[in-house]
Amino acid sequence: MNTTTNHAAIIKAQGLHKQYGDFKALNDVSFRIFPGRIVGLIGPNGAGKTSLLKGILGLSTLDGELSVLGLKPMKERTKLLEQVSFIADTAILPSWLKVHQAIDYVAGVHPKFNREKAQAFLAKTTINPKSRIKALSKGMVTQLHLALVMAIDSKLLVLDEPTLGLDIMYRKQFYSSLLEDYFDEQKTILITTHQVEEIENLLTDVLFIDRGHLVLDSSMDDISQRFSQLSVSTEGRQKVLEAGLRPIYEEARLGGASLLFEGVDPETLAAFGKIHTPSIADLFVAKVSTANEGRPQENQAPNIQWKETGQ
Amino acid sequence: MNRFLIQIKRELWEHKGALITTPIVALTIFVVLTILAGVAGRGVVQDSQFILQHDGMMSFYSYSSDGQQQSFVYHKGINGLTTIPDTTAQNSPMSLLPALPYIAFDHLAWLIALIYLLSCLFTDRKDKSILFWKSMPVSEWQNVLTKTFMAALVIPAIAWIAASAYNLFYLLFMTIWSLFSSVHHPDLLFQPQAVLTTAWSFLGSYLATSIWMLPFISWILLVSACAKKTPFLYLVLPLLALVLIEYTVLGSHHISQIIGSYINVSDPRAEQNMLNMSGWYHVWNVLSSVQFWLGLAATAGLLYTTVWLRENRFEN
Incomplete structure (x- = not known):
């Protein structure tokens, strides 16, 4: 983002490249993202969004210079994920897991997870803690995932098509919960979605990406x-x-x-x-x-x- | 420590059917069969007697309803089996009895371990949950080593507990059974020290098998992390190909012999009869073999490759 702030950038990307065979998924992509922003990463299918997010989360190597919260994502992924949360899509919670087990697990492995906060969020829903994930509707799974993620005091939240396949009610609830219960000036959200109109009013910044090229990097102002x-x-x-x-x-x-x-x-x-x-x-x-x-x-x-x- | 324990819990939650339910069901079946055999046997056995032999061994004679004599030999532990002067016995020596549950559950444990290992790094890629697990601050080394720990120690430990539980049940059941039969010497028929000695011995034997099987465990983990579908084929076909190539090109069977030494799961050192000596001897025996140390080096390489695959290549 070109927005000047008093904070150091939490994501610094310089000359990022990613190639799959002959196809360039990312081509000389450079940008910075500062704390307290909600950034929309906008692009059509195959534009390079997922390659970029995977690189930021340490799930894939990218050529070029990339620093997230001062860490090298690929080399320091475990340390990075103590400060970064992500939801890749709505259906990735394991179906055999029970709701209370999901909370126990995240509480056990994540040093910044607040169990009470997650339970308080779930108390507002109709989700039974004893239910298995496979018994929940898609909307409920999203609510559970969001409850787990929002109870983590992370500095960066990455959302890739978080409301894909959800009906309008759940989509509205998702974004209002995100703003009311999670977001503050210390946190940053990086979000991709095809339903741009729904998040337009939330965003403080946008990154447009197409065919691996960054075509716009701008604040909404x-x-x-x-x-x-x-x-x-x-x-x-x-x-x-x-x-x-x-x-x-x-x-x-x-x-x-x-x-x-x-x-x-x-x-x-x-x-x-x-x-x-x-x-x-x-x-x-x-x-x-x-x-x-x-x-x-x-x-x-x-x-x-x-x-x-x-x- | 807490993180390690929750990782173990996660495995138990995910594979509850294989790791917990299956041994419980097997134990229940063994218990029910024993009770049925006991009830049926009570009507058959009309009379019986013990004869204490000079070396401390015990012979147990029973007489069936048709007047024919049946004889069994029972002794205090498993260590002296070969010295039993079993001249009158027509059937299997009863000294095997405390060992049988451990042998049975050992085989069951490695069957469970095989199924567990093949699926543990495959299903999360298949059901797309890998991204949820990857969103947690848990390294792939922690993940892979937890699964190794589960297969090498937790699954055998569950099997050992189940076998010990069966022996305790058997001790109790046969004590009660003897009260309702003509046998009036339950302390002679069931010697707690035999049960304890066997349990202790098999603890060593299980441990020996576990450390011996580490290369095989890590090979299956690699297959599980690598397979796009049908991990069992990925497990078997490369090994089969290696065996065939060696036989075709060199005419030798070294690879099949190495594979065979791991498939014979109950006996890490094939030249030793496990009932002839304490299972703890097998630990030493394994640790002193060159193949174990070479296998350990192979284990390190296989686990490293598995972790690399998990970190650098996944699908959903």
Whole structure:
């Protein structure tokens, strides 16, 4: 993130590369993430998100320089995981485990786990501590996983598609619990999701990644200052172009167009139509399209999940 | 220490059926069969007598309902079996009796260990739970060594406890049985020291087997961490291929002999009869063999590779 703070960055990435055969999953990715931020890592399938998260969590090697909380993730993974928690998706709690056993286990192995906090969170749900995971609904499993993770006083929480497959009620509950019961200025959340609209209001920063390239690294405050979206009629669009203003992306709308500008004074644009801050989804499409125009066609990206290729 | 104990607990939770329920069911079956045999045998045996022999051994004679004499030999422990002058006995010597549960549970334990080891580093990849375990601050070395510890010591310990429990039951049951039969010398029929001596001896024997089996344990762990599917095939096929290649190319059987020395799980040193001496002798015997130390080096290599695989390559 480009945001300047008084804190040291908890993630420092410089020139990260990851290659699977001929395919470059990450290509010269550099960024910094500071404490107390909620960062959205946004990208389509195969963009390199999971490769990047795996590297941050010490689950896979990355070329380049990567430091998380001052540690080398791959070499110091056990030490790192005392301060970092993650949820990879909603269905990875072992089905044979009972709820109270899950709490006992995490309490036994994690020095920063607060059993009372986990139990208090679970008390708000309908989950029976004696139930096996396989007897719980998908939403309940997510609640349990979140209860376990939120009871850990970790400095960094990594969430990869944490609400995938959940209905709208559980998704809302998930994010409101995350904000109310977990997040504070000392903690950082790094989150990926396809449902960008749902987390848009939570995020303080975004990282856009596409085909292994970082295409945007910005705070939300900066986005509202740097980018403007202008809704104009067809005639209005022509006037904008005649005035020499060049949108980075435009999209046809009913009876007009939506033009997205970067680094153009909003007051200048206001003379042509209605302006507003672009949504994350619109901005993502704009930035990715712009970035792709300047890049040669690359190999089709495989959808790299939480496993190595070639297996 | 707490972290190590919770890791052990986790294994017991996950593999409760194999590690706990199976020995309990086997023990229950043995107990029920013994009771049934006792009830049936009470009607058959009409009379019996003990004869104390000059060397302290004991002969137990019984007479079946048709008047035929049956004879058994019972003695105080297992150490003097070969000196028993069993000239009149027609059936198996009863001195084997306290040892039999240990032999049976030992075989059961290694069957359980095989199933446990094959699945322990495979199912978490298969059911996708590996990422949950990997999200905890537990190193793969801790994980792999815990599973080694389970197979080498915890599973045999459970088997030893089950066998000892059976012998205690047998002692009690036959004491009661003798009260309802014509045998009126329960202290002679069941000598607690024989049970204790056998238990102590097999503790050593189990330990000897455990340390002897370390290369085999680590090989199965590697297979479990490596297999994409059907770990049993990954276990057997490479070994089979090695045996066939050696036989085809060199015409020798060294590899099959080495594999055979591990498959014969009850007797780490095949040239010794386990009933001829205390099981603790086997510990010394194993420790003094070159193959054990070479096997230990192989164990280190196999465990290192297993940990490397767990750290660097996984799927879900």
